Amino acid sequence: MARSLDVLGDRWTLLLIREFLLGPKRFKDLLAILTSMGPNRLSERLAMLVENAVIQPVTLHTPAATPAYELTALGERLRTPVLALGFWGLSLPVDERIDPSSARAELIALCLTAANDSVASVGLHEVYEFQVGAEIFHIQVSDGSLLARSGSCTELADVKIQCDMETFIALALRQITPTQALREGHAKLLHGDRPAFTRVFKVLEYKP
CATH class of the missing domain: 1.10.10.10 (Winged helix-like DNA-binding domain superfamily/Winged helix DNA-binding domain)
Known part of the structure; x- marks a missing residue:
């Protein structure tokens, strides 16, 4: 140590x-x-x-x-x-010096790749690209393994989603469904179909 x-x-x-x-x-x-x-x-x-x-x-x-x-x-x-340290920090008292507006969606996605149930992505080989505000990042899914990466993917993503930070967090925490997000205009599907969009947040569902 x-x-x-x-x-x-x-x-x-x-x-x-x-x-x-x-x-x-x-x-x-x-x-x-x-x-x-x-x-x-x-x-x-x-x-x-x-x-x-x-x-x-x-x-x-x-x-x-x-x-x-x-x-x-x-x-x-x-x-x-490193990701375990991040989750451990969730149990600490809130530090008022930290500005919540400094949160980055790609870091939330990074944590989600370590906190999800891998069973949901077994057998899947897909790439999900996100535009959350000004951020662009993608998640590679490979038979139960998830990898978050900054920027656009080099190949055509299976699903491309545009939303704001509030919607991204709500989707990850299952506070809103993908269908609701699309219907109410909180999210836009830039590429891919609705079943694939729904699958994204089954794969990324937060499992504390």
């Missing part, structure tokens, strides 16, 4: 890992998300994580070649403990 904390215990480090759980990230992406971190501290943390084989440099083609970082196989093994 002490050795783990040597690598992960500094401020910001686990938040960086959280972002890499959503896929490769460029330096400027991380700086835009963790605005208080500052470029010098970010450079130091990235160098330390590379040195310890938690992340590795990669090149993204978007469309020009762009340097970025992604988790290594060793870093990917942090997925379960």
Whole structure:
């Protein structure tokens, strides 16, 4: 545990890992998300994580070649403990210093991939893309395994959904059904059919 904390215990480090759980990230992406971190501290943390084989440099083609970082196989093994820390934090007293408006739908989706009942997605091989406010992210479903990723998917998604944050949370918590969300204009189906839209939130249903 002490050795783990040597690598992960500094401020910001686990938040960086959280972002890499959503896929490769460029330096400027991380700086835009963790605005208080500052470029010098970010450079130091990235160098330390590379040195310890938690992340590795990669090149993204978007469309020009762009340097970025992604988790290594060793870093990917942090997925379960990092998300478990997030769920553990739900039991702590509310910190009034945290602004609820800073919530991000893609982070909620990331947690949902770890909190759902995998039986609901056994046998499915689909991709769900979401536009929640200004955010775009997608979830890859592969026979009981779910993976949340930032940005649009490279192939055509089976379902593309547009809604606001309030609706996304209500759908995830089963406070509103997909049929209601569409009928009442809270959500828009950009691609795919209604049965597929309904299936999305069976797969993503929160199981505390």
